[in-house]
Amino acid sequence: MRTVSRVAEMRTACEEARRAGRTVGLVPTMGFFHAGHRSLMHAAREQCDFVVVTLFVNPTQFGPGEDLGAYPRDPDGDASVARAEGVDLLFMPAVEEMYPEPGRTTVHVEGLTARLCGASRPTHFDGMATVVAKLFAITGPCRAYFGRKDAQQLAVVTRMAADLNLPVTVIGCPLVREADGLALSSRNAYLGSEEREAATALSRALRQVAAEIAVGERDAVAVRRIAIDTMASEPLLTLDYVEVVDATSLEPRARLAGTVLVGLAATVGRTRLIDNATFVFEGGADVIADLGVTSPGPESARPDARPGDS
Numbered sequence: 001m002r003t004v005s006r007v008a009e010m011r012t013a014c015e016e017a018r019r020a021g022r023t024v025g026l027v028p029t030m031g032f033f034h035a036g037h038r039s040l041m042h043a044a045r046e047q048c049d050f051v052v053v054t055l056f057v058n059p060t061q062f063g064p065g066e067d068l069g070a071y072p073r074d075p076d077g078d079a080s081v082a083r084a085e086g087v088d089l090l091f092m093p094a095v096e097e098m099y100p101e102p103g104r105t106t107v108h109v110e111g112l113t114a115r116l117c118g119a120s121r122p123t124h125f126d127g128m129a130t131v132v133a134k135l136f137a138i139t140g141p142c143r144a145y146f147g148r149k150d151a152q153q154l155a156v157v158t159r160m161a162a163d164l165n166l167p168v169t170v171i172g173c174p175l176v177r178e179a180d181g182l183a184l185s186s187r188n189a190y191l192g193s194e195e196r197e198a199a200t201a202l203s204r205a206l207r208q209v210a211a212e213i214a215v216g217e218r219d220a221v222a223v224r225r226i227a228i229d230t231m232a233s234e235p236l237l238t239l240d241y242v243e244v245v246d247a248t249s250l251e252p253r254a255r256l257a258g259t260v261l262v263g264l265a266a267t268v269g270r271t272r273l274i275d276n277a278t279f280v281f282e283g284g285a286d287v288i289a290d291l292g293v294t295s296p297g298p299e300s301a302r303p304d305a306r307p308g309d310s
C-alpha cells in the first residue's frame with residue numbers, strides 16, 4: 001500500500017491506474033477505522049481493481065462547538081487496517097493541502113440537507129458535500145463506497161453526483177452494528193461504560209419500530225411515537241429527532257409506503273449518535289426491513305485505540 005498526502009500524487013495515481021485499464025474504487029473516510037469502514041474497503045476490494053481510501057477529518061463539516069478538536073485519530077493504526085484490507089492507496093492530506101486558501105465555492109444540495117441531521121447541524125452537509133465533490137474531482141471516474149449508517153449523507157452524495165454529472169457511481173453499503181445492536185461509529189470511542197450501555201437505546205428503538213411494522217403499523221406518527229418512547233426510557237439519552245421520510249427524497253411520509261427511512265439521533269453525555277433503518281413496502285403485508293448487519297468480531301478489540309487523542 002502506498003500512502004500519499006498531496007492532491008497531485010493522488011490524482012496521478014488514480015489516472016495511472018485507469019490508464020492501465022484498472023477500475024478505481026474510492027472509500028472516503030475521516031479515519032479511526034472500525035468494522036464499518038472495513039466493510040466499505042472490503043466491498044471496494046471485491047468490486048474494483050485499484051482501491052483508494054481517503055482519510056481526512058474535514059474541518060468544514062464541523063459546526064462551531066462540535067468535536068473537531070477531539071475527533072479520535074490514529075493514522076498509524078488506520079494505515080495498518082487499510083493495508084490488511086488490501087487497499088492500494090491511502091490519501092491523507094493535511095488541511096492546508098485540501099484548502100490552500102479558504103474556499104469560496106460550496107456545494108449545497110437543496111432540500112435533502114434541511115431535515116434530520118441538517119436541522120441541528122445546519123452547515124454540516126454543505127461542508128461534507130463540498131469536500132466529497134473535491135475528492136471526486138481529485139480521484140476522477142470511480143465507484144465510491146458510502147455506508148448506510150449515514151443514510152442522509154448517502155442520499156445527499158448520490159443526488160449531488162447525479163445533479164453535477166460527476167463521473168462517479170455512488171454505492172451504498174450495509175450499516176454495520178456491534179453484537180448488542182449499537183451502530184459502529186468512530187464517536188463511540190467517546191462513550192464511558194454507562195453511556196455505552198445507554199447508547200443501545202437507539203438500535204432498540206429501531207428494532208421496536210421494525211417489530212410494530214412487521215405486525216402491520218403503517219402510520220408515521222405511531223412509528224415515531226414507538227421510537228421516542230423507547231428512547232425516553234433511557235435517562236442518559238437526550239433525543240434530537242426521530243423522522244420517517246422517503247429514503248431518496250428525504251421528504252416526510254405520513255403513511256409508510258415505498259421505501260421509507262426511519263432516522264434518529266440522540267446525544268448521550270456529550271456524544272451525538274445517529275442510527276437508522278430502511279423499510280421497503282411492497283404492497284400487501286410484505287415489508288423488507290433493513291437494520292444492517294452485525295460485525296463479525298468484537299469491535300472493542302482495536303488494540304491500539306487511544307480514544308480522544310488528536
Ligand code: AMP
Pocket residue numbers: 028029030031035036037039040145146147148149150173174175176177183184185186
Ligand atoms: P466516517 O469516517 O465516520 O466519515 O465514515 C466514513 C464512511 O464509513 C462513511 O461512508 C460512513 O457512512 C461509513 N460508516 C461509518 N460507520 C459505519 C457503519 N457502522 N456501518 C457502515 N458504514 C459506516
